[in-house]
Every structure is written in C-alpha cells, then in structure tokens.
Amino acid sequence: MQASLVSALQLSELGAQVFDCRFSLADRDAGRAAFEGRRIPGAHYADLERDLSGPIRADTGRHPLPTPDLWLKRMGRYGLRTDTPIVAYDDGAGVFAARFWWMLSWMGCEQVSLLDGGFHQWTKAGLPMEAGEDRRKITPTALMLDADSALQVDAGAVHNALDSDATLIVDAREAIRFSGEQEPLDRKAGCIPGSVNRHFAQNLSQGVFKSADELKSEFALLLGDRDPTEVIHSCGSGVTACHNLFAMEYAGLHGSRLYSGSWSDWIVDPARPIEVQYAG
Template sequence: MSEPLRTLITPERLLHQVRAPGWVVVDCRHDLGNPDFGRAAYAKGHIPGAHFLHMDEELSGPRTGRNGRHPLPDPDALAQRLGELGIDRDTQIVAYDDGGGMYAARLWWLLNWLGHRDVAVLDGGFQAWCSAGGPLTQTPAATTATRFDAQHRPLAVDVNYVDTHKSSEDMLLIDARSPDRFRGENETIDPVGGHIPGAINRFFKDNLGHDGRFKPAEQLRREFTTLLAGRAPQQVVHQCGSGVTACHNLLAMEVAGLPGGRLYPGSWSEWCADTGRAVARGA
C-alpha cells in the first residue's frame, strides 16, 4: 500500500488513481465575484468521479457582517457533508480548482482542521489535468454515504489572539493578499484598505512557478526561511482577506517542510469590520 498523500498530487499520478477504491476527488472551483461559477463549471465538465463543494455554502459558515467574508463552517455540519460524499477516516482525498490551488487549499486546510491529513491538492489544478490528457465528464459522481468522524485540531486562532499578539515577538503574521491590497491600494473587495499592524506580506501566487504549479520544495523552503527570519514555523499565523488564500501559504510551508503554522480565519475582512481596530498602510 502506497503512502498517503498529504500536500500535492500531480495530474499524471491522479490519472492512474482517479478511480481507485478509497479515493475521493472534490471540485472546489469558485469565483469570488460570481458565486454561481463553480457549480456551473462543474456541470459543464469535471474530473470523472469528482464531487463538488461550494466555497460559500459548504466550505464556509454563515456571515454576521463582523466575522469575515468566509468564516469557518460548523465542524459537525462539514463532517456530515463529507460523510454524505463517502469520505471517512481512511479516504484519500484530492482537491482541485482552476485558480492555482487557492480554493482547493481551503479544503485541504479544513480537512486537516478536522483531523483528516490524507488530502492532497492537484498541482496545477484543472488546467494541468486537461493538459495531461485527463478525461472530463458531465455526469455527477455517485455517492455511497458513510460516517466521517471529525477529530478537531487547534489549527486556528481568533481575532483576540491576533490583537493581543500583533506587537509580540511570539507571532509572525503573514498576509497572503496581493502587495497592492496589503499596502491599502486598489481595495475593491473589503470596505477598508490596509493591513493588520505588524503583518508582513507573502502573496500566495508567489508560491507558484510560471507553469501554474507549486515551486519545488527546496525553493519554497529557502523563500519562507528568509521570510521567517529565525522564527519557528509554529510562531506563524497566516491571514489574507477572508481566510481562503492564507491556506495556500500554509500548504506551501507544508510542502517546504515547515509545518506548524496556524490560520486566522476571519482575516482582514473581520479585522476591518470593527472601526476601533488599528489599520496600517504602505509596505
């Protein structure tokens, strides 16, 4: 029996495993500006046997206006949904999207949060699958429901933790948004531009090469080691706009052999919802 995959899988390998017993593929395609995009893309054509999970409806929880744009889902509700898809503790899961892994990494993190580590993101995503000659289907995947037993892991921190540690050497806060949004420029998604004081910037797309796949592990390790500047990975808290692309940096650090970072799920969209919280701008 082969070792479980816990970070990335190539499309070439998935071609040989896509119908293997005990494997489940999940389509996570999404568009922040068009919530119907993912479901329509899945209906148009998806990897055979893949199920679809919606970013807003299943991979996030209800919004209150103060808890961010993509709050964490209820863990019991997500566990029940995973069980409905035939996922149990022994399942090898593969998540994919068409956005460089930005949405698939969210499912990767959520499953780790629920204690399920045998999950990999399709490196290069939907585009790489098609380029490798992978077949597509419009047929929805058949399901045989089972039970997914969640074993919650403390992989997230809340806004109070970030607020009390933002000036402390105990935490290195890494923001995954684009450099211009980090600086407070060209903000078109959240009502306030800027970043959390003390944060540094690592654009999640910097984890990818020109081919849309993750950079080699050695290169990622060099880049993140420089960024950490002597800090331990366990001191890192990742955030972005709403707790989605921050998971991409968490995955990249795992690929680099630097595990242990945590996620601030509320991220900038939660932070800036309270006008009493400090805002930093510029590089």
C-alpha cells in the first residue's frame, strides 16, 4: 500500500479529485452540514455511514465494510477515476480520511493521498473555498477494481492469533476506552486480550503527521522484533485503526492488516474473551 501526504498548498496546485470525509460520531449530520457550509472547491462529500460503511446487522460492528461491488458503485456515482490523483481530507486529524484511503487501497487504487492537517490547514493557508449544496451533474464511472482480501482480517483470524506471541494487535482508541475505564460508544468496555494501545493522536504533532522517521522509530519500539506483517490494527469500529495503519505505511513499515470490524464487532459474540485493565 502507498501512503502519502500533501500539504494544502500542494493540493491547491495538484488538480486532484478531492473527497471531503468530515464526520462526527456525536452528530451524524454535522459532516454534511460542514461540507455545505465551507469546503475545498470541487470536493465531493464521502459520508462515513452512507458511503464508507455497509449495512449494520446483528452480527456486525458499528461500521462494517460495504461489499467491494457496493463500494465501487458508490464511488462510481461520484465519477471517481483511477488515472488521476485522489486526495481525502477531514477536519484535521485524518481519521475519516484514512478510512477512505484504506478502502480505496483495499481495491488496489494507489493514487490516494491525505491532506496533511485536513481542512484546518486549508483554512489556515487562506486558500479558496466554496459553499452550498453540491448540484453538479456528474458522469458516473464504471470502476473495474479487485479487493485484496489479504489486507484485512476477521474476528476468527484475530481469535486464532490470541495464542501467538508473533502477532501484535494494536488498538487505536483512547487509553480510557482501551483500559475499560469508560466506554461511551459500545455495549461492553475493555479490549481484545493481549492487545496494546497506541492512540491514533500519537501519530500527529501540532495537527499534522509526524515525520516518517519519527513514526518509524515509535512503531519500531512498539513492534519489537516483529515484522510489520504480523501487526493487526483495531479500534472501536475500524475507522481510527486506519490512521495507525496509514502511519505505519507512511513510515515504510509495510504489510500490517486491518481488523475492519474491530471492538464493536468483537463483542458481538459473547463467547469471545475480553480484557478489562482498569481496576477501578
């Protein structure tokens, strides 16, 4: 997978296809409202739940992946082309944009970058904006791409890895959720047994990504002697985990995988073990 960043100034000169991925778990309409309020000119809006997720069922987490065919059909409606650069952004941290990046990379589309610092950096640079409802007439595209199943794992693979010291499960949630002290979003608190915590915000410094060298050093300490291919990324629902995965790829640590269902999927089956580190 290729992971690259562009600055606001670079994006303004790039002529890329731009996707606005702003979203709020606390207010599901806030992202669309922000998009219509102010956005980067020419951007399309990619909604976490309407575009970047599939239907929720009793046996899924909060943001299951759509089927590859459904995902390609959705992106085709936006006229997505694979022959020109694609840039995704959100408010700033990049978590929702990273989910968009991973999903296109999953389909073999490698020309996807993140706007470093997101919309905040675009605004800070004083670059042009547009506003209002997007009324463009878009010519749909028929995307012929294939999903790479090796880039993700399911709950069964994670369960099988619990008995292996070789596999490292990295959880991107806040420490207070990882430890089980608080759980504002899911029915159960805690973490997958044996997993380690690296909150996605540790990939950032002053609102932008740390350098590739700095990220490589930090993840090397976390991995120890393990190869990057032995890392599985998790979080609450498969969103912020993509941020850690992007950071590893950007740092040159290639081949880690995503548990797309993550914690909200793990706890669907009461037979799966959980660990609560918070002692109260």
